[in-house]
Amino acid sequence: MAEPLFRRLVLIGIGLIGSSVARIAMQDRTLAAEVVANARTQATLDRVMELGIADRIELDPAKAVLGADCVMLCAPVGAYAALAEAIAPHLAPGCIVTDVGSTKQSVIRDVGPLLPAGVHFVPGHPMAGTEYSGPDSGFLTLFQGRWCMLTPPPGTDEAAVAKIHELWTRCGSMIEVVEAAHHDRVVAIVSHLPHLLAFTICGTADDLEDESRQQVLKFAAAGFRDFTRIAASDPVMWRDIFLNNREALLEMLARFTEDAQAMARAVRWGDGDYISDKILRGRAIRRSLIELKQA
Amino acid sequence: MAEPLFRRLVLIGIGLIGSSVARIAMQDRTLAAEVVANARTQATLDRVMELGIADRIELDPAKAVLGADCVMLCAPVGAYAALAEAIAPHLAPGCIVTDVGSTKQSVIRDVGPLLPAGVHFVPGHPMAGTEYSGPDSGFLTLFQGRWCMLTPPPGTDEAAVAKIHELWTRCGSMIEVVEAAHHDRVVAIVSHLPHLLAFTICGTADDLEDESRQQVLKFAAAGFRDFTRIAASDPVMWRDIFLNNREALLEMLARFTEDAQAMARAVRWGDGDYISDKILRGRAIRRSLIELKQA
Numbered sequence: 001m002a003e004p005l006f007r008r009l010v011l012i013g014i015g016l017i018g019s020s021v022a023r024i025a026m027q028d029r030t031l032a033a034e035v036v037a038n039a040r041t042q043a044t045l046d047r048v049m050e051l052g053i054a055d056r057i058e059l060d061p062a063k064a065v066l067g068a069d070c071v072m073l074c075a076p077v078g079a080y081a082a083l084a085e086a087i088a089p090h091l092a093p094g095c096i097v098t099d100v101g102s103t104k105q106s107v108i109r110d111v112g113p114l115l116p117a118g119v120h121f122v123p124g125h126p127m128a129g130t131e132y133s134g135p136d137s138g139f140l141t142l143f144q145g146r147w148c149m150l151t152p153p154p155g156t157d158e159a160a161v162a163k164i165h166e167l168w169t170r171c172g173s174m175i176e177v178v179e180a181a182h183h184d185r186v187v188a189i190v191s192h193l194p195h196l197l198a199f200t201i202c203g204t205a206d207d208l209e210d211e212s213r214q215q216v217l218k219f220a221a222a223g224f225r226d227f228t229r230i231a232a233s234d235p236v237m238w239r240d241i242f243l244n245n246r247e248a249l250l251e252m253l254a255r256f257t258e259d260a261q262a263m264a265r266a267v268r269w270g271d272g273d274y275i276s277d278k279i280l281r282g283r284a285i286r287r288s289l290i291e292l293k294q295a
Numbered sequence: 296m297a298e299p300l301f302r303r304l305v306l307i308g309i310g311l312i313g314s315s316v317a318r319i320a321m322q323d324r325t326l327a328a329e330v331v332a333n334a335r336t337q338a339t340l341d342r343v344m345e346l347g348i349a350d351r352i353e354l355d356p357a358k359a360v361l362g363a364d365c366v367m368l369c370a371p372v373g374a375y376a377a378l379a380e381a382i383a384p385h386l387a388p389g390c391i392v393t394d395v396g397s398t399k400q401s402v403i404r405d406v407g408p409l410l411p412a413g414v415h416f417v418p419g420h421p422m423a424g425t426e427y428s429g430p431d432s433g434f435l436t437l438f439q440g441r442w443c444m445l446t447p448p449p450g451t452d453e454a455a456v457a458k459i460h461e462l463w464t465r466c467g468s469m470i471e472v473v474e475a476a477h478h479d480r481v482v483a484i485v486s487h488l489p490h491l492l493a494f495t496i497c498g499t500a501d502d503l504e505d506e507s508r509q510q511v512l513k514f515a516a517a518g519f520r521d522f523t524r525i526a527a528s529d530p531v532m533w534r535d536i537f538l539n540n541r542e543a544l545l546e547m548l549a550r551f552t553e554d555a556q557a558m559a560r561a562v563r564w565g566d567g568d569y570i571s572d573k574i575l576r577g578r579a580i581r582r583s584l585i586e587l588k589q590a
Binding site: 147225239283 | 373444486496498499501514518523528538544547558562565571574581
């Protein structure tokens with residue numbers, strides 16, 4: 001059998017993404033000879049053993065990373081700084097630290113400076129997900145045909161980048177290496193802003209006077225239903241994402257708000273051409289997505 | 296065989312909703328003894344005959360409604376006034392005129408006054424749909440388990456309301472009779488505002504500088520993808536809906552915008568509790584929807 005890509009892969013956090021990687025690594029043993037899972041609670045780790053998706057569990061992150069040649073942070077990005085502080089003194093030289101967080105400048109800011117010399121840091125973001133969370137929610141095909149962005153800071157060890165590239169390739173992803181700042185702008189519009197809008201409209205509906213609110217639930221048509229699906233995502237993870245991609249998210253929201261106000265003005269003054277032009281552009285984008293097989 | 300509900304059902308417009316009703320009526324012959332389809336173009340009507348979803352086609356709406364005991368308007372709501380003017384002189388006494396439009400006060404305003412005495416007007420709105428349009432897009436189960444709202448103005452003939460109630464029941468819908476103004480408020484938040492937001496975010500993304508726009512298409516994650524699905528809907532239909540539910544839509548957008556700005560403020564000032572509270576409310580609404588089997 002070929003040498004596995006990693007001897008010991010340690011997953012810090014074992015929710016949707018972490019437990020999907022774990023499932024893949026437990027099935028494809030060329031990925032890691034040993035899979036270690038760490039989580040915030042023993043209950044989660046017990047569940048991991050019940051599910052059989054790790055070789056070993058360890059509640060203390062400092063102990064979990066001992067002897068690892070790859071540590072993947074799969075916790076909400078707001079927890080990264082504390083986690084990095086806890087594990088940094090225990091990382092072996094040559095170990096690769098990577099992550100799956102949805103914000104990349106914040107991760108480089110929070111984790112990078114804490115890592116000892118000789119440890120390689122390759123930030124990553126697999127662009128895949130569902131509205132479910134926890135160790136039960138992962139599955140083997142989550143990353144199939146989906147993009148994974150890597151944002152190694154300038155000067156990152158190229159062999160380390162190549163190994164993380166290979167890890168995600170074996171998970172079924174297509175890889176793109178981009179600058180962290182550019183990543184953060186793109187995800188602000190394709191993912192973070194849609195989630196902010198979805199969370200917000202659910203709140204707006206929930207604030208309606210009682211009778212209307214009941215009717216909203218009763219008559220939730222296509223449209224609102226889709227928004228609530230997005231809005232069902234994990235609150236801690238998304239809170240952390242918003243707070244850690246603040247600048248890009250606020251800029252995209254500001255642009256969006258201008259556009260929504262322009263639409264409101266067209267509705268108020270009966271400018272039908274403006275409205276149908278905007279709808280036609282939406283359709284064109286949809287068509288492009290279908291051609292690119294992202295929809 | 297039992298007497299059919301209607302002798303001659305005339306569908307004015309044969310897109311997603313009209314062609315679904317046509318398919319149901321052609322299969323369940325207790326609904327209408329004869330199904331007549333009218334559309335704006337001969338090409339659409341030729342396609343209707345190819346599909347075999349009507350007994351007869353007629354390009355002139357005035358001729359189409361001759362001898363009908365039920366006329367259902369299934370065109371974009373902006374076309375209703377002209378259509379009502381065209382068909383009104385040709386409606387037989389006792390005929391029921393109904394519709395499937397997404398705005399109900401505007402329909403009562405545009406159609407009601409034009410109908411001759413002795414013709415009954417029962418506005419309706421089946422809350423069902425997909426992002427597809429045209430005669431090919433309809434299907435037999437579109438209305439199964441979905442709500443249909445009826446908004447008969449005060450004084451409407453009760454037997455006429457009962458027959459339209461029965462028609463939608465046979466199509467698989469659950470029926471609710473509500474005031475038109477109330478209907479318009481509820482759909483503004485559950486359907487019209489989500490569509491406005493979806494159209495707008497596609498435009499915002501399309502306006503990004505070229506490199507980012509390409510990346511948006513490439514990395515469209517869950518979230519943006521769902522929005523583009525909503526945004527793929529028919530431009531004329533949605534333009535008409537926005538213009539004909541102006542007051543309610545603008546009010547819901549104003550409420551939403553206040554809420555989005557409050558969220559932006561929380562992101563800017565790092566108010567994590569505010570953000571997670573809003574996300575938790577979204578999840579609660581999602582759960583209610585699942586309990587009500589609307590999701």
